[in-house]
């Protein structure tokens with residue numbers, strides 16, 4: 082069997098590289114430099130916790146509004162919708178998920194300057 | 201959020217000619233009624249950044265309130281052997297088969313049974329909740345059970361059986377591992393106490409890979425098995441494991457042996473739903489929900505990769521607890537399509553709870569074809585129904601680890617996706633894997649298909665309606681023909697048209713369809729291929745069941761699963777499957793371009809090449825600035841060149857007479873080559889460093905005044921409506937269409 086293992090993405094994340102966070106905030110949809118590409122690959126491959134599932138967007142209104150959701154790893158289990166996290170642009174949603182993943186993967190809190198919404 | 205799933209349904213048949221009857225099979229778990237309206241589809245994509253949903257309500261006899269009922273779906277494949285006197289009066293007996301289990305330990309499963317779950321009576325051989333082989337006898341509230349001590353291993357062949365001897369009052373369960381070394385040995389014989397006499401339940405079918413819930417040959421089943429079964433046998437004596445092994449190993453057991461009750465040979469009638477018994481009792485059976493046939497048996501030795509060449513090595517069926525080929529719903533609405541209807545994309549719209557926060561608006565799509573031999577236009581657009589089926593209910597984004605990385609951004613899930621995550625009984629697509637990890641190789645239209653309808657996920661069906669929208673905007677008349685019809689009637693379906701357009705993604709093609717396009721082009725037809733990744737996978741249609749396709753994925757091609765060695769030939773026809781490139785027909789030969797990569801970061805524009813400046817193609821570039829980028833806009837990644845892309849490649853058959861018009865070869869790091877483009881591994885293969893990852897625009901004349909125009913990009917058709925349809929993608933497409941409809945030789 083040809084299998085995509087969830088643990089395959091293992092690029093080590095350096096919690097001190099806040100420059101990569103800044104690069105992503107400026108351009109959530111890219112293009113991105115080499116190291117940010119690697120960081121994003123790590124996050125997108127399997128960056129979210131096994132228990133709560135993958136961060137996803139759920140379309141509230143096509144092309145206009147999206148809610149944050151969590152897709153369980155197990156087939157058949159319902160997708161959780163975080164109704165208080167609604168976005169009107171994909172870039173804004175990408176930034177929110179990036180911050181959550183950064184903090185989860187590095188075990189550190191981002192400095193307050195990153196907590197503000199996108200410019 | 202609009203609720204697109206509170207009522208679901210399917211149209212049967214999926215494709216009709218004007219004047220033919222069609223039925224809508226509907227079901228709702230929550231609604232007792234809805235408002236039905238027939239619509240003609242111009243644009244199925246609700247995205248307000250594009251044309252938006254464009255549907256025309258039609259006057260129709262079935263418009264109005266429709267009463268709804270809940271119609272369940274029963275997934276899980278098995279073989280039903282109708283009850284017989286021989287089975288009803290078995291005394292001492294042995295049952296067994298070779299097994300290749302794929303989910304041992306997931307839940308209780310059944311291999312062979314003559315059992316009624318409602319009264320818990322009969323006998324059954326299966327796997328218990330831990331994956332150990334168990335043999336159970338029961339009657340009148342009493343039961344006897346023996347089980348192996350170690351769970352069976354996943355994807356390892358074993359001989360498995362159970363025996364009962366009333367004379368001694370003993371039962372036994374037997375396992376023999378066929379590769380009993382390196383930690384794989386699960387061989388064991390466990391004996392236990394059984395009854396000295398016992399009466400079997402009446403009116404009970406023998407079921408392979410499941411057990412009956414209650415009485416009768418039509419009984420629903422449960423405790424389905426996942427995995428392969430090869431050469432199941434029933435023998436009227438309690439055999440030792442050596443005796444069972446000899447019985448199962450014999451490809452043709454002696455039919456005259458009076459103790460031989462049944463010896464099923466799954467290598468016979470492979471394209472059908474029939475299973476054949478070689479014994480003198482003729483206990484033939486029928487399959488439910490289309491398990492995968494033409495699977496390598498325990499004796500497959502690699503001397504052939506096609507079941508047609510070595511049928512005796514293909515005696516296995518792979519059963520899946522989630523196989524689903526026919527929802528079996530009763531029809532809710534019947535309609536005779538008015539003979540005045542134009543061919544087109546149509547749908548039944550079902551609305552309820554209007555004005556609520558979650559209004560229901562669900563669609564059941566169908567196609568009205570132009571009747572064979574009665575064209576109403578000089579132009580035909582092909583509904584890629586083979587591809588729509590291949591992608592039907594794709595759960596790729598829900599299930600596959602790579603999806604977000606591949607798509608280069610957060611997954612955006614629709615209401616349909618939320619539903620599919622919880623309702624796998626709809627049956628998935630050929631992109632998906634079954635619960636046991638094996639590939640889904642069959643797809644049918646006798647079930648609701650969420651992503652082939654208005655408001656559905658746009659890939660394929662939705663994107664293709666952008667082309668319909670553009671034709672309507674132009675005021676250009678067109679007929680709709682479908683893959684299924686081209687497969688059935690060949691080039692006759694295409695021949696009446698001066699020009700035929702294939703859509704954004706005509707990826708799944710049978711040999712018959714390929715031959716029809718080849719003959720059409722060489723007979724002077726003009727083919728506009730306005731897509732990417734076209735004519736890529738080789739499929740077969742079922743020999744008798746409409747709207748039912750099969751495909752196998754092998755060791756090459758961009759594949760979301762890889763089939764097992766020796767299992768790449770199609771059960772429906774015996775033909776090889778996999779990519780057309782590996783079948784000696786690279787798409788470049790037919791279309792001028794062929795699949796080379798994907799790009800999901802951002803789509804690109806094309807730049808014009810010298811070929812476009814040749815006076816012989818002045819008609820193609822009329823009104824277009826050749827120094828400006830072509831298609832630096834569009835609804836799929838802000839460019840006309842993107843998503844899945846094709847390039848000119850002379851070594852794969854791009855014709856010498858081809859004019860290479862334009863290229864999009866600056867795709868950046870998001871340009872990813874398809875695996876069959878890589879000889880060896882090295883870095884530098886992505887689009888920022890690799891000029892072979894690109895989309896090409898090409899034109900070439902064919903025999904008898906025919907021609908082909910190719911864009912090599914899925915994103916193309918979703919750029920047509922940009923800036924009020926006044927843009928260079930629209931201009932070029934229009935130039936080609938006008939010239940292709942003009943019968944003057946090219």
Ligand SMILES: [Fe+2]
Pocket residue numbers: 705707733844
């Ligand atoms: Fe494709």
